[in-house]
Structure formats: C-alpha cells, structure tokens
Amino acid sequence: MFELHVLGTSSARFAHGRSVSGSYVMTPSGALLVDCGEGMQNRLVTHNISLKKSDLNIRSKMAKIRTILFTHAHLDHCWGLLPMLQTMGLDGRTEPLNIIAPSSKEAIEWATENPGLAPDLDSGVDSSDFAILFHQWKNLGGKDGDFGFPINWVLVPINQKSPFPSPVQPFDGVVLHIIPTNHGIPSCGWLISNVPSHGKFDRAKADELNLSNDQIRELANGSDIKTSSGQLLASDFRGKVPEPRSILISGDTTGDVEAFSQLPTSPDILVHEATHLMAYEGKAKMWNHSTSLDASRHANISKSKVLALTHYSSRIDDIKLVQEEAQELHKCSIACIDGDIFTVSKDGEVSMHRRAEGWKKYDF
Numbered sequence: 001m002f003e004l005h006v007l008g009t010s011s012a013r014f015a016h017g018r019s020v021s022g023s024y025v026m027t028p029s030g031a032l033l034v035d036c037g038e039g040m041q042n043r044l045v046t047h048n049i050s051l052k053k054s055d056l057n058i059r060s061k062m063a064k065i066r067t068i069l070f071t072h073a074h075l076d077h078c079w080g081l082l083p084m085l086q087t088m089g090l091d092g093r094t095e096p097l098n099i100i101a102p103s104s105k106e107a108i109e110w111a112t113e114n115p116g117l118a119p120d121l122d123s124g125v126d127s128s129d130f131a132i133l134f135h136q137w138k139n140l141g142g143k144d145g146d147f148g149f150p151i152n153w154v155l156v157p158i159n160q161k162s163p164f165p166s167p168v169q170p171f172d173g174v175v176l177h178i179i180p181t182n183h184g185i186p187s188c189g190w191l192i193s194n195v196p197s198h199g200k201f202d203r204a205k206a207d208e209l210n211l212s213n214d215q216i217r218e219l220a221n222g223s224d225i226k227t228s229s230g231q232l233l234a235s236d237f238r239g240k241v242p243e244p245r246s247i248l249i250s251g252d253t254t255g256d257v258e259a260f261s262q263l264p265t266s267p268d269i270l271v272h273e274a275t276h277l278m279a280y281e282g283k284a285k286m287w288n289h290s291t292s293l294d295a296s297r298h299a300n301i302s303k304s305k306v307l308a309l310t311h312y313s314s315r316i317d318d319i320k321l322v323q324e325e326a327q328e329l330h331k332c333s334i335a336c337i338d339g340d341i342f343t344v345s346k347d348g349e350v351s352m353h354r355r356a357e358g359w360k361k362y363d364f
C-alpha cells in the first residue's frame with residue numbers, strides 16, 4: 001500500500017552521518033516527497049543504487065515523483081529543491097509536478113505585490129516564507145520559472161489549527177490532509193491516506209448459492225445479477241469497508257499540538273521530530289521543537305501505531321537514548337537511521353527494512 005523511505009534524520013545540518021530532512025513515499029498511484037533538504041537528489045540516487053543491489057522489489061526513483069510536499073520553509077527542509085528541479089529538467093522530464101507548501105495570507109499578498117523581492121524586517125512578513133521563496137526559485141530556474149516541464153506551485157495559507165484536506169489532491173485513491181503544527185512560522189504535517197472503496201468479496205457466501213463461475217465473477221466485479229430465485233446485490237457479498245491506511249509525516253513542531261488528536265484517521269506510522277532529549281526540554285521549547293517524550297505524546301493522542309523518530313540535534317550521538325525515552329510513553333517507537341524503509345500493507349501490517357544493517361527486516 002505505502003512505502004516510506006526516511007532519507008534524512010538530522011536537524012539543521014549534516015551530523016554523525018545523518019543528512020537533513022527528506023522522505024520519499026510511494027503510494028498506489030505514484031510517488032511523492034515530503035521535504036527536500038540539501039543533497040536530497042544525491043540521497044535518492046545512492047539509496048536507489050543500494051536498493052537495486054538488494055533482494056527488495058522497492059525503488060526510490062526521482063522520475064516517479066509527482067508531487068513534493070513541504071512542512072515548512074526552513075532551509076534544512078527545502079534547500080535541495082532547486083537543484084533537484086534542474087536535474088529533472090536535464091533528465092528530460094515532461095510530466096507535470098506539484099509543489100505544495102504552507103504559507104500565510106500576509107506573505108502571499110506581499111509576494112503578489114512585490115514578486116521576486118525580499119521583505120524588509122519591518123514589513124511583518126518572514127523572508128523565509130514559501131510565498132517569497134517560490135518567486136526567487138522561479139527566477140533562479142530560468143525565464144519565467146521554466147524548468148523544462150510544467151510545475152504547479154501551490155501555496156496553502158495555514159489559517160486554522162484543525163486538520164483540513166489539501167486544496168490539491170494529485171493522487172487517485174489517496175487523500176492528503178494538512179495538519180497544522182506549531183513551529184513559529186507557517187508549518188504543517190502531511191497525512192497521506194488511501195481511500196478504501198469496498199470490503200473484501202465473500203467468496204464462501206457466493207459458493208453456497210451454487211452460482212456459475214460467470215455469475216460469481218460478476219458479483220466479485222461489483223455487478224448485481226439475476227438468478228432463477230431473484231436478484232442478488234453485489235453489495236450483499238462485500239464485507240465491511242476497511243479502515244484507511246495512513247502515514248503522517250509531521251515536520252518540525254512543539255509537542256503540544258491539538259490537531260494531532262483531531263486526525264480524520266489514525267496513522268499506521270507517525271514520523272515525528274525528536275530534536276532533543278528530555279534533558280534539553282527547555283531548548284526544545286525555546287526553538288519550537290519537540291523532545292522524544294513530546295513525540296510519543298503526539299503518537300498517543302493521534303492513536304498512531306508506529307512512532308518513527310527523526311530530526312535529531314547534532315548534540316545527540318547515540319539515538320538509542322531517543323528511542324528509550326519515547327518508549328516510556330509509546331512502546332512501539334523506533335529511532336530512524338537514514339535509509340530506513342517502512343512498508344504498510346493494505347491490512348495495516350507495518351514492517352521496516354534497515355539499509356544500515358544490510359536491509360535487516362523488523363516487524364511491528
């Protein structure tokens with residue numbers, strides 16, 4: 001159903017072999033990125049080479065990316081975008097690409113009136129808002145932002161604290177929700193869910209009625225059929241519509257965000273920052289970040305199954321400590337390493353393959 005590749009687990013800068021933020025998600029109808037820190041394109045390529053040498057039938061191809069989602073505009077989350085777009089152009093890409101990012105109403109209005117300029121300090125608009133950055137990147141990308149393929153640049157003002165559906169939904173059968181977070185600038189998490197259409201076909205029930213193979217096939221395909229004893233409705237041969245499967249990638253945030261308790265569906269995996277250990281709780285609060293315990297609290301109120309921890313401060317060398325702290329509140333927590341791949345089956349089974357351990361498999 002979903003494959004999630006965690007390709008950067010460091011906050012702010014490269015440290016201890018950990019790169020800055022960026023995740024690749026394969027959905028049933030195409031791939032997306034959530035965040036795109038410095039060097040993301042190189043990471044995708046080396047990760048894919050490693051996958052090709054493995055027994056796994058999983059890949060992380062840049063050409064498959066249909067949409068890039070951002071959690072916020074700090075450079076450790078977005079500085080890899082421009083070179084990646086230029087590479088996509090050089091690779092001869094023709095398919096359109098969506099780029100969807102949180103912003104503010106004020107910044108969008110200011111940037112519309114002053115395209116390409118950077119706001120003064122007294123303008124009240126943050127110069128690192130995506131509304132400003134999009135114009136600058138388009139200018140750097142070439143005439144009128146022409147990278148050689150169509151790009152749909154989408155700014156979403158974050159005016160509310162509750163989750164809401166993304167105004168652009170690029171994937172058939174997959175719905176994107178924006179989860180407003182708290183990081184001092186417009187910020188959000190991305191909930192990626194499938195839309196289950198129908199329950200499982202009850203073959204045993206059909207078999208009991210002595211139907212022909214053709215009749216059973218029709219019922220299984222959703223068509224009602226007529227028999228000598230009357231009409232049979234295909235819907236009567238379907239089990240309950242299953243729960244949607246979902247992944248929430250939260251971005252940077254403090255640990256007290258109500259929206260995590262208001263999700264439309266409970267995530268199978270919550271990818272959450274744990275910039276600091278509990279000993280540095282004060283620093284986490286000061287910089288609008290989370291501790292490992294904050295992450296596990298959000299995992300609990302969102303009823304997430306697996307908590308995947310990431311975005312560690314360079315101060316943290318041994319990430320097992322992050323995991324142990326989070327497990328005090330949320331047992332099913334794992335501290336991610338760059339290159340970890342999680343899979344979610346349609347029945348909600350979550351597994352992980354760890355590149356750093358020769359693709360060793362973990363089940364949750």
Ligand SMILES: [Zn+2]
Binds near residue numbers: 011012
């Ligand atoms: Zn960050």
